[in-house]
Amino acid sequence: MDFEMSGEAVALRHELRDLVREHVRDDFLGAFTADPADLETAQAFCRLLAERGLLCMSWPPEFGGRGSTPWEQTVVREEMWAHHEPRGAQYMGVNWVGPTLMRHGTPEQQRKHLPPIASGEVIWCQGFSEPEAGSDLASLRTTATRDGDGWRINGQKIWTSYATMAQWCFLLARTSRGEKKQRGLTIFLVPMDDPAITVRPIGAMLGPHHLNEVFFDDLRVTEADVLGTVDDGWSIVQNVLSFERVGIARYARCERLLHMAPDALGDRWDALPAELRARWARMLVHCRRARLLAYRVVALQASGEVKPTDSAAYRIAVTKLDQDSAEVLMEIVAAIPPDPSSAAETYRLEVEDHWRYSQASTVSSGSIEMQRILLARTLVSTR
Template sequence: MDFEMGREAADLRHELRDLVKTHVPEDFLGAFTDDPADLAVAQKFCQLLAERGLLCMSWPEQFGGRGSSVWEQTVVREEMWAHHEPRGAQYMGVNWVGPTLMRHGTAEQQRKHLPRIARGEVIWCQGFSEPEAGSDLASLRTAATHDGDGWRINGQKIWTSYATMAQWCFLLARTTKWDKNTTKKQAGLTIFLVPMDDPAITVRPIGCMMGPHHLNEVFIDDLRVTEADILGTLDDGWSIVADVLSFERLGIARYARCERLLHMAPEQLGEHWPDLPPELRGRWTRMLTHCRRARLLAYRLVSLQSEGRVTPTDVAAYRIAVTKLDQDSAEVLMEIAAEAPEEGTALFRSEVEDHWRYSQASTVSSGSIEMQRILLSRSLLAAR
C-alpha cells in the first residue's frame, strides 16, 4: 500500500531526520532518563524546531504556526516518536493543549499560552486521573468551591506525567455537586488552567521502570483561581475532556517507532537473520503488516479530525490497534534482540528494551484498552 504524502512531506521527513542525526546523540533514548543531559538535549532540540517553524507546523500563523497541512504535522509526529521523542514533553502542548485552547479558549487565554507553546518555552501536565477515578474519570473528587470572585480547589491527582517540570496544569475539577437522581456524573465538571508553581500545589514523584518524570502525585490544598482561569463554559468541562482525549490518543504515532525498529532487525542481525526460527520471522512479518494497518487507521483519523468528523469510537478503534501493536511488536523485538550478536548491536538492543518498557504502559495510559473496548462495543451494539 502506498502511504506517500507528496514531495513536500518527503522533503520534510528528510529534513527532520537530518536534524535528528545532527543535533541528537545517537544513543538518545528519550528526555526522561536518569541522565539530566538527555532532558537538556530535548529542550534544546525543541527550541531548534520552533526556530525553524517545525514545532507547530499546522497551527494557524496567528498562533505561532505556519498554517501547514495536517499531513506535514503528521510527518513531524511520526519522525519524532520514531526517534524517541526528542521534543521531550512538548508533544503534549503541541498535540492537544494548543489545539484545545484554539477551540475553547478566550482570546486572552490564547494570547497568554499559545505563543509560548509554539516557541517551545513551556511544559504542560494533565490533571485528570485520581486515586479513585482513573478509567471512571467522571467520579473524580477534586472540587472547586466558589469563593467570592473566584474559586478554591482541593483534591489529589495521580499518574500526572511531567508534573515536576511543568509550568502549567490542565486541571479538571468538580464545580457542581453531582446528584445521581437528576444528572449524569459527567455534568458539573470544569477545566481550570493553573500555574504549577503556586504554593498550594505539592508534587511527589512516583518511581517507575520508564524513568523519572513519567508518574507523579499532585496534591492541591486551597488553590485560589479566578474566573479567567476557567477554560470553556463552567460545568461543561466534560465536552472539553472528550476533545482532549481525541487529540491526545491520536497524537502519538506509536506505529512509527515499531516500524523503524522492525526494519532495523534484519540489518542488525546480518548473516544471523536466516538462522532465526521460521516462526519468529513469521511473527516479525506479521508485525510489519500490523504497522501498516495502524498507520492506515491513523491517516483515516487525521483526515476525519481535520474535517471535524472524528468520533470517540473512531479513536477507540485506533487506540486498541496501536497499543496492541506496541506490546506485540515489543515482544517480537525482544526475542530477536536476544539472538543478536553482542558486537555492534548494543544500541539496537538498548532501543528495543526501551521500546518494551514503554509498551507495558501503552494499554493503560491515556485511557485503558479495556475502556476503549467497552466504548467500541457499546457503539457497535447501538448501531445494530
C-alpha cells in the same frame, strides 16, 4: 482511501531525519532519564524546531504556526516518536493543549499560553486521573469551590506525567454535582509553581520524571483560569482525548525498530527461527494497519467529523501493536551477543526501552478495555 503523502511531506520527513541525526545523540532514549542532559537535549531541539517553523506546523500563523496541512504535522509526529521523542513533553502542548485552547480559550488565554508553546519554551502536564478515577474519569473527587471572585481547588491527581518539570497543568475538577456525573466538571489552567501544589514522584521502570502524584491544598485560582464554560468541562475532555489518543504515533517507532532488525543482527538474522521471522513480518503488516487507521482519524479530524469511536478503534490497534511488536523485538535482540562498543548494542537498548514503555500503553490515556466498551456500545446502538 488514498493516503499517499505529498512531495512536500516526503521532503519534510527527510529534513526532520537530518535534524535528528545532526542534533540528537545516537544513544538518546528520551528526555525523562536520570541524566539532566537528556531533558536539555529535548528542550534545545524543541527550540530549534520552533525557529524553523517545524514545531507547530499545522497551527494557524496567528498562533505561531505555518498553517500547514494536518498531514505535514502527522509527519512531524511520526518522525519524533520513531526517534524516541526528542521534543520531550512538548507533544502534549503541540498536539492537544494548544488546539484545545484555540477552540475553547478566551483571547487572553490564547495570547498568554499559545506563544510559549509554539516557541518550545513551556511544558504542560495533564491533571485528569485520580486514585479512584482512572478509566472512570468522571468519578473524580478533586473539587473547585467558589471563593469570592475565584475558586479554591482541593484534591489529588495520580499518574501525572512530567509534573516535576511542567510549568502549567491542564486540570479537571468538579465544580457541581447533578444527576449525571459527567456534568459539573470544569477545566482550569493552573501554574505548577504555586506553593499550594505538591508533587511526589512515583518510581517506575519507565525511569524518573514520568509518573507523579500531585496534591492541591486550597489552591486559589481566578475566573481567568477557567477554560470554556463552568460545569461543561466534559465536552472539552472528549475533544482532548480524541486528539491525545491519535497524537502519539506509536506505530512509527514499532515500524522503525522492526525494519532495523535484519541490519542490526547481520549474519545472525538468517539463523533466527522461521517462526520468529514470520511473526516479525506479521508485525510489519500490523504496523501498516495501525498507520492507516491513524490516517483515517487525521482525515476525519481535518473535516471536523471525528467521533470518539474512530480514535478508539485506532487506539486499540496501536496499543496492541506496541506490546506485541515489543515482545517479538525482545526475542530478536536476545540473539545479539553483549558488546557495549557495537552498534547492535545501541539497537538492543532501543528495543528494551520500547518494551518498557509499551507495558503501559494499553492503560494510559484510557485503557484498552474502555476503548473496546466504547466501540461496542456504538456498534450496538447503530444496528
